[in-house]
Amino acid sequence: RNMDVEASLENYFDQTIAGSSDYIFEGDLGLQGPAPRLQDSSFLSSLTSQEKDLTEDLDLSFLPDELGTQDEPSQAENLSRNEDSGIYTDCPPRESTEADTDTSNSAQNASQFNLPMTPMTPMTPMTPVAESSGIIPQLQNIVSTVNLACPLNLKSIALQARNAEYNPKRFAAVIMRIREPRTTALIFSSGKMVCTGAKSEEQSRLAARKYARVVQKLGFPAKFLDFKIQNVVGSCDVCFPIRLEGLVLTHQQFSSYEPELFPGLIYRMVKPRIVLLIFVSGKVVLTGAKERSEIYEAFENIYPILKGFRKQ
Amino acid sequence: MPSSCPECGSSNVVEDDLYSQRQWVCVDCGSVVSEGHLTTTVSDETQGRAVPYHASTEVLKKPCRNLIAGFSRVRALCRILRLSSDMESAVVSLFERAYNHPNFIFVTLTKKEILGGCCVLSVCRQCNWPVAMGTIGYLLGVDNATLGTVYREFTKALNIEISTIGIMDMLESFCYDFKLGPQQVEEVFAEPPQRLVDRTSALIELAADAWIVTGRQPLPLLFAAVYLAWQSLNPTVRMKYTFVKFCKIGKAPEQSWHRSRDSVVKRLKELRDVLCKLGRELPWLRGGTVEPNTVVPLVDDILKNHRALLLRAVRNYEQQLQNESQTAQTTECDNELSDSNRSESHSSTTPELMDPDQAGCENPADKQATDCQLPPDHWSKRHLFLPPCVKNRKRQRVDAPQLEVTGDEEISDSEIESYIRSQDEIEMYLKVQKELKKMA
Numbered sequence: 244r245n246m247d248v249e250a251s252l253e254n255y256f257d258q259t260i261a262g263s264s265d266y267i268f269e270g271d272l273g274l275q276g277p278a279p280r281l282q283d284s285s286f287l288s289s290l291t292s293q294e295k296d297l298t299e300d301l302d303l304s305f306l307p308d309e310l311g312t313q314d315e316p317s318q319a320e321n322l323s324r325n326e327d328s329g330i331y332t333d334c335p336p337r338e339s340t341e342a343d344t345d346t347s348n349s350a351q352n353a354s355q356f357n358l359p360m361t362p363m364t365p366m367t368p369m370t371p372v373a374e375s376s377g378i379i380p381q382l383q384n385i386v387s388t389v390n391l392a393c394p395l396n397l398k399s400i401a402l403q404a405r406n407a408e409y410n411p412k413r414f415a416a417v418i419m420r421i422r423e424p425r426t427t428a429l430i431f432s433s434g435k436m437v438c439t440g441a442k443s444e445e446q447s448r449l450a451a452r453k454y455a456r457v458v459q460k461l462g463f464p465a466k467f468l469d470f471k472i473q474n475v476v477g478s479c480d481v482c483f484p485i486r487l488e489g490l491v492l493t494h495q496q497f498s499s500y501e502p503e504l505f506p507g508l509i510y511r512m513v514k515p516r517i518v519l520l521i522f523v524s525g526k527v528v529l530t531g532a533k534e535r536s537e538i539y540e541a542f543e544n545i546y547p548i549l550k551g552f553r554k555q
Numbered sequence: 556m557p558s559s560c561p562e563c564g565s566s567n568v569v570e571d572d573l574y575s576q577r578q579w580v581c582v583d584c585g586s587v588v589s590e591g592h593l594t595t596t597v598s599d600e601t602q603g604r605a606v607p608y609h610a611s612t613e614v615l616k617k618p619c620r621n622l623i624a625g626f627s628r629v630r631a632l633c634r635i636l637r638l639s640s641d642m643e644s645a646v647v648s649l650f651e652r653a654y655n656h657p658n659f660i661f662v663t664l665t666k667k668e669i670l671g672g673c674c675v676l677s678v679c680r681q682c683n684w685p686v687a688m689g690t691i692g693y694l695l696g697v698d699n700a701t702l703g704t705v706y707r708e709f710t711k712a713l714n715i716e717i718s719t720i721g722i723m724d725m726l727e728s729f730c731y732d733f734k735l736g737p738q739q740v741e742e743v744f745a746e747p748p749q750r751l752v753d754r755t756s757a758l759i760e761l762a763a764d765a766w767i768v769t770g771r772q773p774l775p776l777l778f779a780a781v782y783l784a785w786q787s788l789n790p791t792v793r794m795k796y797t798f799v800k801f802c803k804i805g806k807a808p809e810q811s812w813h814r815s816r817d818s819v820v821k822r823l824k825e826l827r828d829v830l831c832k833l834g835r836e837l838p839w840l841r842g843g844t845v846e847p848n849t850v851v852p853l854v855d856d857i858l859k860n861h862r863a864l865l866l867r868a869v870r871n872y873e874q875q876l877q878n879e880s881q882t883a884q885t886t887e888c889d890n891e892l893s894d895s896n897r898s899e900s901h902s903s904t905t906p907e908l909m910d911p912d913q914a915g916c917e918n919p920a921d922k923q924a925t926d927c928q929l930p931p932d933h934w935s936k937r938h939l940f941l942p943p944c945v946k947n948r949k950r951q952r953v954d955a956p957q958l959e960v961t962g963d964e965e966i967s968d969s970e971i972e973s974y975i976r977s978q979d980e981i982e983m984y985l986k987v988q989k990e991l992k993k994m995a
Contacts, residue, residue, distance in 0.1 A: 402976075402981060402984065402985075403975060403976055403981060404974055404975055404976065405973075405974055405975065405976050405980075406974045419974075421974065423958070424958055424960070442957060442958070443957070443958070443960070444962070445960045445961055445962035446958055446960055446962070447962075448962035448963075449960050449962045449963075449964060449966075452962075452966060453966055453970070453971065456966055456971045457971055457974050457975065460971055460972070460975055461975065482934040483934070484766055484769075484938075484941060484942050484945065485769075486769060487769050487770060488719075488721055488763075488768075488769060491719045492719070495719065498719075499717065499719075500719055501688075501703070501717075501719070502722075502769075502770060502771060502772060502773055503687060503688040503689060503699050503703070503772055503773065503774075504688070504699060504700070504703035506770040506771065507770065522770060522944075523766065523769040523770035523942045523944065524770075524942055524944045524945045525945070
């Protein structure tokens with residue numbers, strides 16, 4: 244069984260973007276890591292391709308016509324290439340409901356060029372569209388991986404660290420925990436690390452950096468390569484009971500409801516590719532996302548379906 | 556052992572095997588003096604081994620012993636569940652497919668047994684005669700979780716579409732399991748199966764409306780419903796028999812209900828509570844008390860008029876809520892006073908509609924056994940009937956305050972050092988480890 248868990252954890256690493264070292268860490272670690280490959284055009288295109296998936300779902304009709312030529316909302320790097328539009332745009336905060344729901348007003352908004360001017364970095368979470376449901380899923384767990392890029396002596400780590408567990412007969416990794424952000428890390432002898440338990444992407448990154456620092460202080464030349472968020476888990480409450488038996492009948496291609504095995508209904512949404520656990524109490528757990536926007540989108544997709552099964 | 560060569564007469568004869576055939580050869584002239592016999596009978600073979608199938612040129616593989624044993628086990632399962640011969644043959648062929656599938660050919664024997672159960676489960680669902688996983692589970696001696704894992708693997712590997720079954724589908728086969736025919740038990744206990752099915756079905760429909768069914772294990776609920784149905788069909792005589800006694804009368808196999816006894820008791824309580832809530836609405840009772848242990852004789856009336864009663868109960872509850880919110884607004888400062896007034900008017904003409912749990916929530920003074928900790932303005936207060944998991948929330952969920960970080964903060968050395976052992980600690984740890992090893 245150990246093998247299965249290890250194999251599935253290792254799978255995380257198979258999917259890292261080839262050749263992209265997004266968060267190469269030089270400052271804190273005081274190391275001379277490989278120079279950031281910003282000049283590498285493939286790195287930039289990989290970034291923009293990530294953003295493209297996001298933007299396909301964004302309604303940008305409110306943007307003024309002059310910006311219509313730009314494919315994606317800005318990134319600092321992208322803008323340095325476009326000499327003409329020295330404009331930074333952000334997905335404007337969605338407090339203004341007219342922008343999305345009423346397209347006739349889009350012309351109005353377009354003429355008023357009052358968009359906030361903040362640069363958007365790739366990891367900035369998108370503000371969720373709250374008008375349709377009024378409920379925003381809370382993030383509960385973030386799983387991320389990072390490559391420390393040096394072989395590690397797990398016995399030595401377990402001996403020198405206060406917060407480490409190592410039981411090679413049960414599992415071939417050191418289990419380390421830190422208090423803030425409250426997280427757990429699995430550190431493998433290959434130098435790869437999995438960090439779980441954080442409540443936001445930034446917390447996960449901070450925690451992973453702290454673990455890397457601990458490993459460094461224990462005498463290993465740890466780097467911080469290929470940091471990637473692998474899974475985002477969110478949950479929320481729709482505040483009404485749900486007829487799961489009805490839902491599984493109408494959405495049988497996506498749903499699996501076996502009360503003898505699990506009390507919740509397992510809904511596998513295709514777009515975005517998210518798995519939702521829906522319970523009779525109205526609580527919903529969403530998992531399998533690589534970004535928090537997928538969680539928000541999935542919930543907005545499921546909410547009208549669930550409302551249909553609200554029984555008075 | 557020949558000593559001299561017949562050809563040249565020399566006595567220099569040595570043993571020089573040709574491959575694995577013993578030969579005695581003359582060194583001088585090279586002639587073979589004598590040779591060992593290649594054996595011709597099987598009994599002479601001392602180092603013989605049967606050639607395994609994969610190394611032979613055999614075309615048709617004989618079914619292995621475990622597969623044959625699996626077939627007989629699967630057939631036995633089908634006979635116990637009284638499946639038709641068509642279904643039995645479908646199960647057998649499905650089992651053969653599954654057994655020889657690369658994912659399952661090398662698994663443990665226990666898993667192969669469970670695989671047989673999964674085949675039965677799958678065919679039963681396809682033929683619209685669904686069997687509960689719990690039933691297969693107790694027949695095989697495994698728990699639902701193990702069965703479920705194998706079942707999921709099995710449907711994935713063989714690309715079988717899982718059709719969902721509802722509790723109502725399982726009802727008929729479940730009721731027929733109880734031996735309550737007029738020839739099998741005493742007159743007062745006997746119940747024709749169809750009557751039992753109808754009554755149980757009505758009870759479960761009611762339970763479903765009251766949110767007791769969704770998300771729960773179906774078997775304990777089926778047991779509870781059948782028991783109540785049986786009691787309600789002749790309450791004067793049958794009220795005094797407990798659930799366990801009923802199972803013994805109906806000769807239900809002990810393994811099937813023994814494990815879920817506690818759940819059955821809980822479901823019985825929930826069912827009786829729902830019946831009480833509705834029973835109170837019966838107009839001819841004129842607001843008399845309806846208690847869980849005396850509600851069974853009323854079941855007949857309740858079921859006959861269940862829709863009207865449901866409407867009345869919900870409407871009255873909403874009315875009650877409205878009245879309460881009005882009194883709460885007008886007598887804000889006298890909150891405690893009005894609470895005590897309400898508890899005094901318990902025995903008044905208006906039937907007590909509030910869920911005892913919710914009453915506990917509003918009067919923090921009287922601690923209920925359920926210890927519900929819902930905030931006073933929780934959405935569940937607006938509903939009379941709710942899934943029990945919403946009303947009985949035992950622990951208040953505490954959301955930890957969100958840490959606002961950018962991920963790029965400076966990490967202090969002191970914090971990192973707090974996670975690292977000092978040299979003394981390490982030495983002490985190693986010392987203790989050595990001592991423990993010496994002791995072990």
